[in-house]
Amino acid sequence: MMYQLKDFSDGQCSAEIIDKADLTVRIRGNSYSDLFKAASIKEAWDYSQRDQAPRNSTLEILCLISQRSDRRFAPNESFDLKIVSDFINRMHFSKVRIFHPHSAVSLALINNSETIDHLPYVAKAYLDSGRPLLISPDAGAYKELHRIAQQLQADLLPANKVRVNGQPEILLQGELLNRNCLIVDDIADGGRTFMALAEKLKSLGAPKVFLYVSHAMFHHGLDAIKPHIDGIYCTNSYRDWDDPLIKQYAMI
Numbered sequence: 001m002m003y004q005l006k007d008f009s010d011g012q013c014s015a016e017i018i019d020k021a022d023l024t025v026r027i028r029g030n031s032y033s034d035l036f037k038a039a040s041i042k043e044a045w046d047y048s049q050r051d052q053a054p055r056n057s058t059l060e061i062l063c064l065i066s067q068r069s070d071r072r073f074a075p076n077e078s079f080d081l082k083i084v085s086d087f088i089n090r091m092h093f094s095k096v097r098i099f100h101p102h103s104a105v106s107l108a109l110i111n112n113s114e115t116i117d118h119l120p121y122v123a124k125a126y127l128d129s130g131r132p133l134l135i136s137p138d139a140g141a142y143k144e145l146h147r148i149a150q151q152l153q154a155d156l157l158p159a160n161k162v163r164v165n166g167q168p169e170i171l172l173q174g175e176l177l178n179r180n181c182l183i184v185d186d187i188a189d190g191g192r193t194f195m196a197l198a199e200k201l202k203s204l205g206a207p208k209v210f211l212y213v214s215h216a217m218f219h220h221g222l223d224a225i226k227p228h229i230d231g232i233y234c235t236n237s238y239r240d241w242d243d244p245l246i247k248q249y250a251m252i
């Protein structure tokens with residue numbers, strides 16, 4: 001560890017640099033507090049470098065807060081991803097690596113940014129679940145999953161999601177042929193998208209439906225999703241889970 005963090009009882013956070021080498025800071029990044037911690041570390045590291053030739057600094061963000069707010073949804077609402085991106089840009093890391101961002105807008109707004117690929121985790125889930133048919137749940141997920149399906153030499157069936165009064169409705173583009181399915185997406189928030197899709201896939205003959213999400217939030221818990229999904233694969237980019245339904249790959 002190149003640095004250590006101290007938390008004060010009033011909520012303040014402070015950083016101390018232990019090693020003046022190149023800096024890598026890996027955070028979940030799913031809270032404003034995490035971003036402030038990264039800022040404290042970078043400020044202390046910059047000062048530690050004042051008499052040296054420039055070194056490299058990398059910020060790795062596993063679950064970027066406000067990544068879904070990649071546009072101004074209404075003229076009287078804040079553009080939250082822009083605020084977060086401006087904050088990150090002011091830290092001046094030489095590289096910012098973001099794990100499976102919701103859209104390319106994060107990469108466009110954050111300077112010197114690149115993606116941490118989720119392919120290795122999808123590959124593990126794909127093999128563990130017995131090479132099922134991959135399902136992309138919506139148009140946004142299709143392009144990424146098409147790339148991954150090609151790399152894995154896996155079959156891919158696109159679904160499309162339209163929200164009607166907030167409820168997802170599903171259209172499938174192809175035949176299931178009684179195969180098990182692995183839905184692949186970036187984020188599970190409440191999980192309704194995947195319940196509705198799994199229900200549809202099972203009604204069309206899928207014996208088992210598995211789900212891979214990089215960022216497993218499940219803000220309403222797992223009880224509602226359990227009758228629909230036979231297994232969930234995810235990373236711990238957002239939080240740690242301890243549930244028999246979930247197989248989790250540790251990143252932090």
Ligand SMILES: O=P(O)(O)OC[C@H]1O[C@H](OP(=O)(O)OP(=O)(O)O)[C@H](O)[C@@H]1O
Nearest residue numbers: 068140185187188189190191192193194
């Ligand atoms: O678990 P749930 O609550 O069902 O939400 C999960 C879905 O929401 C996100 O897409 P979103 O609808 O935000 O995509 P958009 O950018 O196309 O609006 C995410 O990519 C999932 O597809």
